[in-house]
Amino acid sequence: MLSIRRMATNIIASQSSPALTFDLVARCSPGQEVLAAVGGAHKFQGWNYNILTDSGGFQMVSLLELATITEEGVKFLSPHDGTPMLLTPEHSISLQNTIGSDIMMQLDDVLVTTSPDAARMREAMERSVRWLDRCIAAHERPATQNLFCIVQGGLDLEMRRAGGEAKADYCAVVAACTPRLPELKPRYVMGIGYPEDLVVSVALGADMFDCVWPTRTARFGNAVTRHGVLNMRNAKYATDFGPVEDGCGCACCRPATEKGGMGVTRAFVNHNASKETVAAHLLTIHNVWYQLDLMRRARDAIIADRFPAFLRRFFADLYADKADYPSWAVDALRGVGVDLLADET
Template sequence: MKPRFEYTVHATDGMARTGVIKMKRGEIRTPAFMPVGTAGTVKAMMPESVRSTGADILLGNTYHLMLRPTAERIQKLGGLHKFMNWDRPILTDSGGFQVMSLTELRKITEEGVTFQSHLDGSRILLTPERSMEIQRMLDSDIVMAFDECTPFPATEDQARESMELSMRWAQRSRNGFNSGEEHASRTALFGIVQGSVYEDLRFKSIDALTEIGFDGYAVGGLAVGEGQETMFRVLDFTMPRMPKDTPRYLMGVGKPDDIVGAVERGIDMFDCVMPTRSGRTGQGFTRRGAINMKNARHKDDTRPIDASCACPACTQYSRAYVHHLIKAGEILGAMLLTWHNLQFYQDLMANLRDAIAAGKLSEYAASFRAEYASGDIDPL
């Protein structure tokens, strides 16, 4: 019988670890990168294409799906997995981050957040209980607690008030999750650590969440403008305090070098729109850094985007062709570059897992950073 949720660490190297999350819909190898399928699709990709890159899990979004096509409709149609033809695990963001970004259209109270739909202007109240209900309707495998993503910068008093509200919402999220007994019996619930850049607030948040009890713990409120140095400093004091027998998820990160640094500090899971958004806007990721495929320097270049990549964009097409597609506004350009970017990210995660297992993470990280900073080679 497949487990509801089981996390096993297979190897460690310093703070970093590699392992496997086992769930009813499949295994998730960690460290893991989750492609973002905000509205029930990873933009410009077929589900089977996403799977071919090595992705074990996708991310869906409560806010967008509750507005369109609605959680009720998705439930009626058999759940999000059937709806989007993805039979492996799905993690759903609670909607908190998206709602908080509507700075002029929302109001926060103890009950929840009232906001104005960006689609039709209707007023909607999203509470911890409603977030749990929506994620249950979607039949999410990993459910995220509803929280307030503390903006940056924030004073310590502002961060404290925000964190304490999130902790009260975390308890209500746990209660709401447990009320759906049948769904809770086969899924997992993650809590979210808040506290901005303040060490004591992060510690209090971790203590509050572990007292409530969750299957995994996310670090929220980072990658919101604080910069890499500050983000790593927060992780340096936060990660040693985090539970060691559960997965640890850094939300909304990120850039390849951010991921490497966060893995070194003990993070197990990541998500970010960067590889897909970049693919739609002409940016490609390579082992020698990011390149702009709109640049004229690529127009006669017969080389692949990255000679070390095995994706179709690199094995079947030239930089010149991808450049042409993007300049011409052809949909295939976004598809090929997105496919490549997702492959790059999954290859990075596989390399990190291998390096940890071999006890050579520091060597791999140093090599990766040096090559990534070296810059693209001009065509002959």
């Protein structure tokens, strides 16, 4: 938690939070009664900032082979002892009320976005709307806990408007949805973490994102930088005594002579990347800082009315040549009036 605070983030939505809902129902750990007694997850974790929790449904459907969905809810076998269990919209909201999360997600009918079954996709979209009504009715603390709805519909734009895809399809879905969502409410796109995906999604009107990618890729020895992802296990870094990324303000990269800086070198990370968990910890600090700083700079650019220039600089730093720019990003940004391929004036 100390490392998270030092990175200046004021919300957590990592595996500790979405999985907490799942753990409460599937593993009974730490238990709804325990969290209720202590006063919720903020006090349980010693976290005085914002917490976002998922409904628990995605974890069950994605992690459990025997999960089935009915109008009543999600039926599954406990991974702890095999006991048959049922998560309903009402139960999910009750759990999240007990957790005390600042942002909680409705229970939705989760389906792979690329499913070819149009009838099942429509069923999932319509059921998610019905479940939202049940979630709203069960919500006991609307004044202090924000309930976010989830728009289902796969790649069918009409379904999305009513209620691992290709990037072009993803951009089309985001572009179709954001203008139809309330302008003064946060537009939250779940599971998005690649830097280029983030900045393009912001350009398309999205505000919030969550993803395990920055921390997961750190565990494999990868550093996220403005010039791309660096595999710190590569032998070429064994005698590189520079910071993970020049000019980075994270605690890992800042010189030890600066307050809070550790002065970690690429050589140190390389030496430990395949042997010790300390490398994963250091790269996690760096990667999360990079993502937060990227979003801070994007927000500042929007406020200063220079977001198109920010986008051009971002892609110029990330790719050596304009010919390497991904076509999906070029097309998506051109659709909102930003031409990445135009010559600078």
